[in-house]
Amino acid sequence: MIAFLIYLPFLLVFVIFAVYAERKVSAFMQDRIGPxxxxxxxxxxxxxxxxKMMQKEDIIALAAxxxxxxxxxxxxxVSVFTGYAVLPLSADIQGSAAETGIYFLLAVISLDVIGILMAGWGSNSKFSLFGAMRSVAQIVSYEIPLGLAILCVIMLMQTLSLQEISLQQVGGLGFIHWNIIQYPFLIVPFxxxxxxxxxxxxxxxxxxxxAESELIGGFHTEYSGFRWAVIMLSEYGMMLLVSLIAVILFFGSWNTPLPNLGPVRLADWTSGTVGQLSADVWGTFWILSKAMLMIFVQMWVRWTYPRIRVDQMMSLSWKYLTPIGLFMVFVSGFWKLWM
Amino acid sequence: MEQINFNILAFYGFAGLAVISALMILMSKNIIHSVFMLVLVFLSVAAIYIITNAEFVGVTQIMVYIGGILILMMFGVMLTNRIDGGKMLTEHRRIIPAVLLGLGLAFVFYSTLQTKFPLAEFGPQSELDKSVTETIGINFMTHQLVALELTAVLLLMALIGAAFLAGSKFEDKK
Structure with a gap:
C-alpha cells in the first residue's frame, strides 16, 4: 500500500524530468545542445x-x-498504473502481497490495448485507426516473447511474487547474488x-x-491538451514500469550492487538495517537508480536506431524472439533440474 | 448493529456492475459500445473471482478473456464496420425463438435457486500447506496430466491450422 503511495507522485515528477532528459540525451547523441x-x-x-498543455483547449472532433x-x-x-500495485520498493515496503504477483501485472498491462483501440476507433480518423491497429498487433505479438523471458526467471525462482524474487537476491556479495550473475544464460532472456x-x-x-512521418501521431493524432498529456504520461509510466520489472527480475531489485570486501563492508554500509528507515531509503535509492539507468538505455536505443518496417517487426517477434524464448525456457528447466 | 462485511458489499457492487453492463450490451444500439461493455462484464466477473479467494482464476480470466478473446472480437467488429461503410446497429429479429430461449433459461435458473444456494465463503483463505499456485501446478503435472496434454495437442492443431490457412494464399500467387 505504501509503495503505491510513493510510486504515484514519483511517476508524475519522473515524467517531467524524463521529457527533459530525453531532449538532452537526443541532443547529445545528435551533437546538438538541446533546449x-x-x-x-x-x-x-x-x-x-x-x-502550455494545461492551458490548451480540450478539442473533441465532431465526428468522433x-x-x-x-x-x-x-x-x-489506469491499466498501466495498476501494474505498479505489485511492485516492491525495499525490504519492508512491498506492494500488494498478491500471490500471483507478476502474472497479475502482465494481465492488467495487456488491458492498455483496449484503451488504445478505444482511442484509435473513437477518434474516427484513418490515421488514428491505422495507428491503433498497428499498436495492438505489435503489443499482442510482443507479449509472447516478453512472457517467455519472464517465465525463465519464474521457473528458476519458483515464485510469482516480485518481493520473493527480490529476497532471493539478497546477499553480502552485492551484484554476485543478482540473477543475471547467478544464472549466466539469463542474459539471453534479458x-x-x-x-x-x-x-x-x-x-x-x-x-x-x-510513426510521425507516416501517421502524424498514430492513435493519439486527434488528442490535444491534457488528454494528450495523460497519454504521454502513460507512455512514460510504461517505460518506468518495464524498467522496474527488468531490474527486479534480472538486476537484484532493491539490493546493493557493492560487495563486502574483507573489513571494507560496502554491502552492509549501503543496505542499511532491515526494519529501520535506513534500509527503506537505501532500497528505494537502489531500485530507482537502477531503473533510471535502464531508462537511459531505452533513450540511447531510441536515438541510435531507425524505425523498423511493419513486416520486420512481425518477423522479429515470431521468427526470432519467440523460438529463442521457447528454447531458453527449455534451458531454464534443465538448469533447474540438474544444476 | 452488525458489522458491515466489505466483501459482501464489494460482491454486490461488482455483481451489479456485471448485470448492468450485460443489460447495456443488449440495450446499446452501437455494436462497438456493446463490445466495450463486454469488457466491463468480464472485469467485474474477474473481480468477483478475486474477492471470493479465487485469485488465480480471476487473473486468468483477465488474461484469457480480455487480453485474448475480446481483443480479437474488437478487431473483427472494427474492421467489418469500417470496410462496410454503413453503421452497424443491433436489431431485433427472430423474436419467438428468443422469447422461448429466455423463458427456458429463466426456468432453469428458477429451479436451481429453489434449493438453498449459499454464497461462497468470503473469509480468510483456508490454510493449505502449499500455496494455491503451487497446488495448481502440481495438480497439472500429476492428476490432470492427460487433460493438460490433450489441451496442448488441441492448441497445437489450431496453431498449425491457422498458419496453414494464412499461408496458403501467398503460395498460390507465386
Missing part, C-alpha cells in the same frame, strides 16, 4: 510544456465517438525482454503506432 532558453541549461523547459474518445486516455493510464519491452511501450525502433 537552452528556459532557465539554466533549459531545465525549466518541461515545466513550460506542462503549463464522444464517449470512447473521452474515456480512452484514462483507460490507458535481451529478449528488453526488445519486447521497447515494443510494449511503443518506443523507437518500435514506434510504428505513432
Amino acid at each position: 537552452m532558453e528556459t532557465g539554466k541549461f533549459g531545465i525549466l523547459q518541461s515545466f513550460a510544456d506542462v503549463l 465517438d464522444r464517449k470512447l474518445f473521452l474515456m480512452a486516455p484514462l483507460v490507458i493510464f 535481451v529478449i525482454y528488453f526488445i519486447a519491452s521497447l515494443a510494449e511501450s511503443n518506443r523507437t525502433p518500435f514506434d510504428l503506432p505513432e
Whole structure:
C-alpha cells in the first residue's frame, strides 16, 4: 500500500524530468545542445510544456465517438498504473502481497490495448485507426516473447511474487547474488525482454503506432491538451514500469550492487538495517537508480536506431524472439533440474 | 448493529456492475459500445473471482478473456464496420425463438435457486500447506496430466491450422 503511495507522485515528477532528459540525451547523441532558453541549461523547459498543455483547449472532433474518445486516455493510464500495485520498493515496503504477483501485472498491462483501440476507433480518423491497429498487433505479438523471458526467471525462482524474487537476491556479495550473475544464460532472456519491452511501450525502433512521418501521431493524432498529456504520461509510466520489472527480475531489485570486501563492508554500509528507515531509503535509492539507468538505455536505443518496417517487426517477434524464448525456457528447466 | 462485511458489499457492487453492463450490451444500439461493455462484464466477473479467494482464476480470466478473446472480437467488429461503410446497429429479429430461449433459461435458473444456494465463503483463505499456485501446478503435472496434454495437442492443431490457412494464399500467387 505504501509503495503505491510513493510510486504515484514519483511517476508524475519522473515524467517531467524524463521529457527533459530525453531532449538532452537526443541532443547529445545528435551533437546538438538541446533546449537552452528556459532557465539554466533549459531545465525549466518541461515545466513550460506542462503549463502550455494545461492551458490548451480540450478539442473533441465532431465526428468522433464522444464517449470512447473521452474515456480512452484514462483507460490507458489506469491499466498501466495498476501494474505498479505489485511492485516492491525495499525490504519492508512491498506492494500488494498478491500471490500471483507478476502474472497479475502482465494481465492488467495487456488491458492498455483496449484503451488504445478505444482511442484509435473513437477518434474516427484513418490515421488514428491505422495507428491503433498497428499498436495492438505489435503489443499482442510482443507479449509472447516478453512472457517467455519472464517465465525463465519464474521457473528458476519458483515464485510469482516480485518481493520473493527480490529476497532471493539478497546477499553480502552485492551484484554476485543478482540473477543475471547467478544464472549466466539469463542474459539471453534479458535481451529478449528488453526488445519486447521497447515494443510494449511503443518506443523507437518500435514506434510504428505513432510513426510521425507516416501517421502524424498514430492513435493519439486527434488528442490535444491534457488528454494528450495523460497519454504521454502513460507512455512514460510504461517505460518506468518495464524498467522496474527488468531490474527486479534480472538486476537484484532493491539490493546493493557493492560487495563486502574483507573489513571494507560496502554491502552492509549501503543496505542499511532491515526494519529501520535506513534500509527503506537505501532500497528505494537502489531500485530507482537502477531503473533510471535502464531508462537511459531505452533513450540511447531510441536515438541510435531507425524505425523498423511493419513486416520486420512481425518477423522479429515470431521468427526470432519467440523460438529463442521457447528454447531458453527449455534451458531454464534443465538448469533447474540438474544444476 | 452488525458489522458491515466489505466483501459482501464489494460482491454486490461488482455483481451489479456485471448485470448492468450485460443489460447495456443488449440495450446499446452501437455494436462497438456493446463490445466495450463486454469488457466491463468480464472485469467485474474477474473481480468477483478475486474477492471470493479465487485469485488465480480471476487473473486468468483477465488474461484469457480480455487480453485474448475480446481483443480479437474488437478487431473483427472494427474492421467489418469500417470496410462496410454503413453503421452497424443491433436489431431485433427472430423474436419467438428468443422469447422461448429466455423463458427456458429463466426456468432453469428458477429451479436451481429453489434449493438453498449459499454464497461462497468470503473469509480468510483456508490454510493449505502449499500455496494455491503451487497446488495448481502440481495438480497439472500429476492428476490432470492427460487433460493438460490433450489441451496442448488441441492448441497445437489450431496453431498449425491457422498458419496453414494464412499461408496458403501467398503460395498460390507465386
